[in-house]
Each structure stands twice: as structure tokens, then as C-alpha cells.
Amino acid sequence: MNREVLYNEIWEISAAGTARKYNIPYSELLRLCKEKQIPIPPSGYWTKLSFGKSVEKIQLPEHPEKEVILPTDNHGIKASNGSIRSENADLINEEHKEIETEDMEAKTVIEAESNGEKSTTEITEKSDEMSLEYSGASDNFNVYNREKLYEEVWDKPVVQVAAAYGVSDVMIHKICKSLDIPVPSRGYWARVRAGEKLKKTPLPAKEGVNQIIGYKTYKEVKVIKEQSLDFLPEDERQKVLLAAEQIQLTDYKEKLHKKIREYHPEVREWNKNDKKEEKAQKGFRNYSTPPPFLAGVISSETLPRIHRILDTLYRQIELLGGSVNDDLSLIIRNERVTLKVFEGQDEVKHELTRQEAQELVVYEDAIRHKKWASKPNIRKYDYIFNGKLKVSILNNKYFRDSEKVKIESQLGDMLIDLYEQSEVVKKKREADEEAQRKREEDIRIREEREKLYSEEADKIAKLTNIAQDLNWLVKLEFI
Numbered sequence: 001m002n003r004e005v006l007y008n009e010i011w012e013i014s015a016a017g018t019a020r021k022y023n024i025p026y027s028e029l030l031r032l033c034k035e036k037q038i039p040i041p042p043s044g045y046w047t048k049l050s051f052g053k054s055v056e057k058i059q060l061p062e063h064p065e066k067e068v069i070l071p072t073d074n075h076g077i078k079a080s081n082g083s084i085r086s087e088n089a090d091l092i093n094e095e096h097k098e099i100e101t102e103d104m105e106a107k108t109v110i111e112a113e114s115n116g117e118k119s120t121t122e123i124t125e126k127s128d129e130m131s132l133e134y135s136g137a138s139d140n141f142n143v144y145n146r147e148k149l150y151e152e153v154w155d156k157p158v159v160q161v162a163a164a165y166g167v168s169d170v171m172i173h174k175i176c177k178s179l180d181i182p183v184p185s186r187g188y189w190a191r192v193r194a195g196e197k198l199k200k201t202p203l204p205a206k207e208g209v210n211q212i213i214g215y216k217t218y219k220e221v222k223v224i225k226e227q228s229l230d231f232l233p234e235d236e237r238q239k240v241l242l243a244a245e246q247i248q249l250t251d252y253k254e255k256l257h258k259k260i261r262e263y264h265p266e267v268r269e270w271n272k273n274d275k276k277e278e279k280a281q282k283g284f285r286n287y288s289t290p291p292p293f294l295a296g297v298i299s300s301e302t303l304p305r306i307h308r309i310l311d312t313l314y315r316q317i318e319l320l321g322g323s324v325n326d327d328l329s330l331i332i333r334n335e336r337v338t339l340k341v342f343e344g345q346d347e348v349k350h351e352l353t354r355q356e357a358q359e360l361v362v363y364e365d366a367i368r369h370k371k372w373a374s375k376p377n378i379r380k381y382d383y384i385f386n387g388k389l390k391v392s393i394l395n396n397k398y399f400r401d402s403e404k405v406k407i408e409s410q411l412g413d414m415l416i417d418l419y420e421q422s423e424v425v426k427k428k429r430e431a432d433e434e435a436q437r438k439r440e441e442d443i444r445i446r447e448e449r450e451k452l453y454s455e456e457a458d459k460i461a462k463l464t465n466i467a468q469d470l471n472w473l474v475k476l477e478f479i
Helices: 003-013 015-021 026-035 045-050 089-114 125-138 146-155 158-165 169-178 188-193 234-246 258-273 303-319 354-368 407-478
Strands: 141-145 211-215 330-332 335-337 340-349 381-392 398-400
Touching: 003 015, 015 026, 141 146, 146 158, 146 169, 158 169, 158 234, 169 211, 188 234, 234 407, 258 303, 303 330, 303 381, 303 407, 330 407, 335 407, 381 407, 398 407
Parallel strands: none
Antiparallel strands: 141 211, 330 335, 340 381, 381 398
């Protein structure tokens, strides 16, 4: 490619956009630009441009080479086992980090405006036209028109609107607040699905800015695969997906689900009688007999949080027609579905207790005097619950807390996995029932064959006796 053409592309649709357009590894494009002295827009450039602020374009310096050779994308190499390996994962993460930084800058501008600070998004007609043209060309920006967005958020849930724009639902709420757009209250769509006819809040009059331009933040969008829940009838599938998109953690002031309150004493009693030492390692593998649900592997400090998460899921399952059992397992589509919840533990160097220290002194004194003594069994490490939760629904798949993401933000995915698990349980049950049916059929056939064999044997025996009787009669006649 001509060096100047590449320079113009980068400054028109960004380095990341150019890399995607020509299927070039982002890291290779950066290396190439550095080698051929092609300047790239600095951090924050696109944010300022999208909001109509003045920006400076770095001019292309002279270079002896007029053409550059573009590399192809070799990130995804199919291994022999069918897995995809990335040779430049760290450098790809740099691209994600750069995009995330610019997204955060765009969010900061909108947040400042929503907090009543001086607006930095007052866009002139000329800059509007430029931004609209640019967003269409690069597909990296959204144009939020006040009246259009108002109609959209009252036509379908904010989560669906956010997915259409390629941003998070939090971003849509912030933009609506910035543009003074009323949004449906919590529970609005559930009441609509129940058949209620509700009036939408009118769009109030507003002076000033009626349009905002912002970046798309693709990685914030929860993309539900087309094949998700494809075993459900379409109407039921849509209800579950919509519930997954709208699910919100129940308020801590609300009373917990009745089944959770009734089950809690069993957990408390089991923990009280747990013979494992304090600060010992506690996991499902550390017990010869697994403890009951929520017992043993979760600290008392974290239990209220788990109760609230389960309360949210259980109430949503019941709204969709399921139910909760006494042992806190679920009935979904007439199938019993269970989940595992446990808390992580940090391994720290063990601190001797007073009793252990005394035992160690006695042991060492005995050894010093050449007496026989049994060495105290003192562990090297303590295990401290750290509050980080893990939830397992489908085999080998976990929802877990991280530094940036908490389990509470994954409730929709959990709901979908619970339904996916119900299908797994259903298929296993049907397979077991079919295997049992075949066993019973084999037994029936074997018994019928044995019966027929027995009947045939009886007939043969009778015929043999008759034949023998006739044979004696013939002999007697000759005599």
C-alpha cells in the first residue's frame, strides 16, 4: 500500500479500525507505523473529535520508502487438536486496552454532563454533520438522538436498546439522564408482559443539546448466542432471554425467599458441628462426605451475599413457572436442577497457637535429651476465606468473582445456564429411562424365550412319551 494512503486511513478510521479493515494484526500495524515513521492519533484524539473539540493532526514526515507491505493476520492458527492459539495475545490486549481507555474517556464526558457540570458536548450543526458522516464511515461511533432514543427505551427494555447500540445498559441510562430522557421504572416490562396497559412518561421539553455522539464499547455488550436455549419453544425462549436481560439483584431490605429462610438453620447446625479445625482448608474434596448445600465451604460473613444472589434467581425462576425445593435445588421444566456454590480461600503461612508452641517446646526438649517423642502435627499453612465466590451450574463451567467483575453482574448468564442444565438433566433422564426400558425389554424377551423353550420342552417330552407308548403297543401286538 502507498505510505500516504495508509496514513490517511489511520487518521480517518483509527489504527485499530484500519487493522480490522485490512485484517492486519494490530501489533504488527503499530510496529510498521513506527518503522515507516507513520504517525498515529494519540490517546483521546477520537474522543475529542467525536465531541466537536479541536484536535491536531500530526503531519506525515518524509520517508525514502513510498510503499509499505501489509502483513496478514496470523493470530488465529488452528492447532492439530482443533484449538485456536494466539501468538500475540499480549499485544492484542494492548489494542483492547487502548479502546477501553478511549471508551472510559467518552464515558467521563457524559458523566460530567449528567452531573450538571459544564457541557462539553455542545455540537454545532457543522460538527454534527461531520460526526454523522464519520460514524457511518468507521462504524465506531453512535449518534444518540433524544427523541429517537426516547422512543426506543419505551419500545423495548434498555438492555436490548444497549445491545443494538453496541454499549452497556449502564451507558444508555447515563445518556438518557444526560439528555433528560425518562426511562421505564423497575418492573415495568414484567407488568407489560403480564398484560397490563401502562402509560409511558412523556418526554419533557428541553433546551440545548438534543444529540450526543459516543464510542461503541463492544466488549461491554452481553451477546447471547443465537443457539442459546434453542431447545425451548420460541415463545418460552424469548421469555427466558428477556428475563435474563432484565434480572436485577433484589434489594437487601426485602425479606429473603421463604425456602432460603427455612433452610438456613440446617446450614448453621452443620457448621456448628463441623469437626474441621478453624482455618483448615475447606472444599468439597476436603470432606469424605460432601457437606449439604451452602455448608462448610462458605464463611458466615459471605452467606448473606449468597442468600441475596439465590433469592434473585429463585424468584425469577418462579416467575417463569419453576419452583424451589426444600433443599434449595430447583425444578425447571419439570427437571431437578442443582448448583454448587463455594468460597475461595487464601493460603497464608500458619501462625503457631499457644498450645502448638508448647507442644513443640516439649518435643524439642525431649529430642535434646535423647528421649523418644512424637512430633506435633502442625500444618504449614492456614486457609482464610477471601469472599471470592464461585458458582458451578454446568459441568466444568464456573461463574466467579474477579477484581473487575462480580457474580452479581452475571445473574442473567446464570439464569440461562440453569435452563441449559435443565436440558442436560432431561437428556440424561431420558437416556437413563431408555436404558432402563431396554433392560426391561431384554428381560421380558429373555423370559418369554425361556417360557417358550420350557413349553416346547414339555411338548417334546409329551410327544416322546406318546411315541414310546405306541412303540410298546406295537411290540405287544407282534407278541
